[in-house]
Amino acid sequence: MTLHMTKTQKVLRFMGNNTVPILFLIICAFGIPLSGYSANYLVSEVVVRIARNSFLIVSLLIPILAGMGLNFGMTLGAMAGQIGLIFISDWGIAGIPGILLAMIISTPISILLGWWCGKILNLAKGREMVTSYIIGFFMNGIYQLIVLYGMGAIIPIRSNALVLPRGYGIRNTVNLIGIRKSLDNLLTVRIFGVPVPLVTFAVIALLCIFVLWFKKTKLGQDMRAVGQDMEVARAAGIRVEHTRIVSIVISTVFAGYGMILYLQNIGTLNTYNSHMQIGMFSVAALLVGGATVAKANIRNVFLGVILFHLMFIVSPMAGKNLIGQAQLGEYFRVFVSYGVITISLVLYEVRKKRDQGLAGLVLAAEQEETV
Amino acid sequence: MNTEKLTSSVKGLVKSFGLPRIIIALFLLVLFILAPFVGVNVGTSLSDTLNRFGMNAVMVLAMVPMIHSGCGLNFGLPLGIIAGLLGATISLQVNIPGPTSFLLAMLFATPFAVILGWGYGQLLNRVKGGEMMIATYVGFSSVAFMCIMWLLLPFSNPTMVWGYSGSGLRTTISVEGYYLHVLNDLLSIRLSDHLLIPTGMILFFALLAFIIWAFLHTKTGTAMTAVGSNPVFARASGINVDKVRTLSVVMSTWLGAMGILVYQQSFGFIQLYMGPFYMALPAVSAILIGGASVNKASILNVVVGTFLFQGIVTMTPSVMNSMIHTDMSEVIRIVVSNGMILYALTRKTEAVR
Numbered sequence: 269m270t271l272h273m274t275k276t277q278k279v280l281r282f283m284g285n286n287t288v289p290i291l292f293l294i295i296c297a298f299g300i301p302l303s304g305y306s307a308n309y310l311v312s313e314v315v316v317r318i319a320r321n322s323f324l325i326v327s328l329l330i331p332i333l334a335g336m337g338l339n340f341g342m343t344l345g346a347m348a349g350q351i352g353l354i355f356i357s358d359w360g361i362a363g364i365p366g367i368l369l370a371m372i373i374s375t376p377i378s379i380l381l382g383w384w385c386g387k388i389l390n391l392a393k394g395r396e397m398v399t400s401y402i403i404g405f406f407m408n409g410i411y412q413l414i415v416l417y418g419m420g421a422i423i424p425i426r427s428n429a430l431v432l433p434r435g436y437g438i439r440n441t442v443n444l445i446g447i448r449k450s451l452d453n454l455l456t457v458r459i460f461g462v463p464v465p466l467v468t469f470a471v472i473a474l475l476c477i478f479v480l481w482f483k484k485t486k487l488g489q490d491m492r493a494v495g496q497d498m499e500v501a502r503a504a505g506i507r508v509e510h511t512r513i514v515s516i517v518i519s520t521v522f523a524g525y526g527m528i529l530y531l532q533n534i535g536t537l538n539t540y541n542s543h544m545q546i547g548m549f550s551v552a553a554l555l556v557g558g559a560t561v562a563k564a565n566i567r568n569v570f571l572g573v574i575l576f577h578l579m580f581i582v583s584p585m586a587g588k589n590l591i592g593q594a595q596l597g598e599y600f601r602v603f604v605s606y607g608v609i610t611i612s613l614v615l616y617e618v619r620k621k622r623d624q625g626l627a628g629l630v631l632a633a634e635q636e637e638t639v
Numbered sequence: 640m641n642t643e644k645l646t647s648s649v650k651g652l653v654k655s656f657g658l659p660r661i662i663i664a665l666f667l668l669v670l671f672i673l674a675p676f677v678g679v680n681v682g683t684s685l686s687d688t689l690n691r692f693g694m695n696a697v698m699v700l701a702m703v704p705m706i707h708s709g710c711g712l713n714f715g716l717p718l719g720i721i722a723g724l725l726g727a728t729i730s731l732q733v734n735i736p737g738p739t740s741f742l743l744a745m746l747f748a749t750p751f752a753v754i755l756g757w758g759y760g761q762l763l764n765r766v767k768g769g770e771m772m773i774a775t776y777v778g779f780s781s782v783a784f785m786c787i788m789w790l791l792l793p794f795s796n797p798t799m800v801w802g803y804s805g806s807g808l809r810t811t812i813s814v815e816g817y818y819l820h821v822l823n824d825l826l827s828i829r830l831s832d833h834l835l836i837p838t839g840m841i842l843f844f845a846l847l848a849f850i851i852w853a854f855l856h857t858k859t860g861t862a863m864t865a866v867g868s869n870p871v872f873a874r875a876s877g878i879n880v881d882k883v884r885t886l887s888v889v890m891s892t893w894l895g896a897m898g899i900l901v902y903q904q905s906f907g908f909i910q911l912y913m914g915p916f917y918m919a920l921p922a923v924s925a926i927l928i929g930g931a932s933v934n935k936a937s938i939l940n941v942v943v944g945t946f947l948f949q950g951i952v953t954m955t956p957s958v959m960n961s962m963i964h965t966d967m968s969e970v971i972r973i974v975v976s977n978g979m980i981l982y983a984l985t986r987k988t989e990a991v992r
Contacts, residue, residue, distance in 0.1 A: 391985035399981065402981050405977040406974065406981055593807075595790065602783045605783075613769065614765070
């Protein structure tokens with residue numbers, strides 16, 4: 269027995285459940301005409317960004333399924349991917365073999381880091397997000413220790429283009445000329461003058477199919493059960509801790525691959541910065557697509573990438589045309605990125621309370637009927 | 640028998656003090672012992688540590704009220720810092736030179752801290768259980784929002800705005816001529832060429848710490864502790880939980896505002912735009928190093944923690960640099976501070992909330 273809702277209530281509920289995407293549609297609707305960009309330019313930019321970012325964002329889906337919230341620890345995977353890229357750049361392996369080798373190198377590192385991250389998150393149940401967020405910062409310290417002090421000193425790196433003049437440590441920027449756009453340019457089709465990197469899209473599609481299939485497997489169903497209620501899942505004989513660790517490991521490995529795809533499109537690696545921002549941008553994009561901390565699907569990923577990056581592309585120009593300062597638009601997009609995450613987190617908590625209240629009402633109505 | 644007793648008492652001591660704290664304290668001690676051998680002046684180091692202690696202690700103190708009322712670690716410290724920055728910039732805009740400007744900055748910062756803190760408290764009351772993540776992002780988004788505001792607000796004092804456009808505040812503003820070192824130089828004691836004790840700054844912290852300590856022993860303060868340790872029990876005994884929590888958040892925000900003003904008068908610059916962005920993390924880890932946990936903190940934790948944390952931040956660059964000719968201090972700082980936060984977040988006893 270459910271509570272009956274009037275039409276206006278239904279509309280309000282729909283609005284309430286999709287606040288963030290609606291807000292973004294409004295921002296984009298104002299921003300696009302203000303920026304003065306042509307439709308063609310915007311579409312081709314958005315296509316590039318979809319190819320660049322979707323893989324990373326899809327990697328966030330599985331921990332959400334397991335009820336662990338947004339995995340800010342995806343930066344760990346990004347670091348593993350970057351370490352893979354540093355090695356292949358040093359060995360001079362270019363093109364598709366380079367990308368594949370970087371992925372192979374990143375995998376064991378990602379698994380190890382993901383396993384460790386999952387272990388720690390199991391110690392901090394109920395506050396996974398803030399913990400995974402701090403884990404990202406903590407590992408950034410270790411990453412710097414390895415890359416800035418270990419590489420070239422303990423870990424052999426030969427290439428002078430990579431090592432700092434002092435003899436050890438990797439330079440601030442690494443040119444990934446060998447693998448630059450090698451996946452994107454493998455097969456490009458022009459649709460209405462917009463270049464579409466088909467192979468990259470095929471890889472992303474494969475990942476999406478994998479995620480959809482994974483949700484239907486035994487492990488995927490276990491994760492859903494763990495996400496719904498840990499105690500019930502445990503009573504049903506599911507190894508809760510193990511399942512949670514596996515979800516983080518899968519996410520970290522995919523984040524590593526995603527980072528490699530992302531950087532092959534960009535073409536340069538900011539050794540000490542690239543991974544720090546990627547977590548925030550991916551999470552923000554997913555939330556813009558209408559995902560919540562507890563529920564996310566493939567549709568949210570693509571809607572999110574399109575809306576978030578449209579805002580990202582138009583806001584500096586819109587700021588310049590509106591107030592005369594491009595800087596303003598840049599600050600605006602940073603503000604919106606963080607604001608979106610804040611609003612989503614707040615709405616999630618508030619909604620959780622409201623649903624608890626609603627469940628109470630349903631229960632009361634049921635009891636009234638039986639009496 | 641006797642040795643057994645001894646080991647058990649040592650174990651008890653280790654347990655009560657916490658292993659990470661002991662490691663950090665020993666590490667700092669080793670650094671101080673090593674310093675003279677590698678040619679680092681202990682007097683200068685101690686003086687630097689004291690100075691940094693004074694600069695940061697008030698911001699660490701800003702963690703205490705919110706931890707007491709059960710709102711968790713105040714990752715939203717940047718919000719308080721923004722109130723302080725508004726106070727500072729308005730004080731410079733009023734353009735009264737000398738120590739008066741510091742009092743004015745405190746005065747102007749207060750209403751902003753109260754209003755922002757009140758709103759922040761209302762928000763946190765609606766998201767009980769998820770405070771820390773939301774606090775982090777409230778801090779981030781408010782900093783990003785203020786980036787826009789610093790560009791647009793109609794400030795006009797030529798020491799503050801960009802020279803060529805005449806509008807928009809600079810990223811760093813010198814407080815020279817206004818309140819540079821007002822607290823540092825107040826009653827400062829010079830023990831030797833290298834050792835200078837910034838008495839005024841430490842006294843200012845002591846005053847605020849005393850006020851918080853005294854407050855926590857009043858009726859409202861006890862109510863705050865009750866709310867933090869058991870909200871259901873507190874409600875049953877007639878305490879308005881939401882009101883007490885809001886009060887604690889307002890206090891934390893105000894202390895954050897005062898904290899950044901103390902920091903500025905010693906540092907010499909107002910840092911705007913992305914300046915306050917990561918300021919919460921050092922303060923959070925400092926109080927945790929001092930022995931606080933996610934729902935328990937005392938003034939002693941603040942003092943010990945700030946001293947240990949700032950000691951390491953001061954000592955590692957100089958000692959490490961002279962020892963192995965590499966500055967690894969940044970990495971050590973990141974690992975120690977975030978490791979400490981992770982340690983606190985994963986304690987089992989506190990995970991049930």
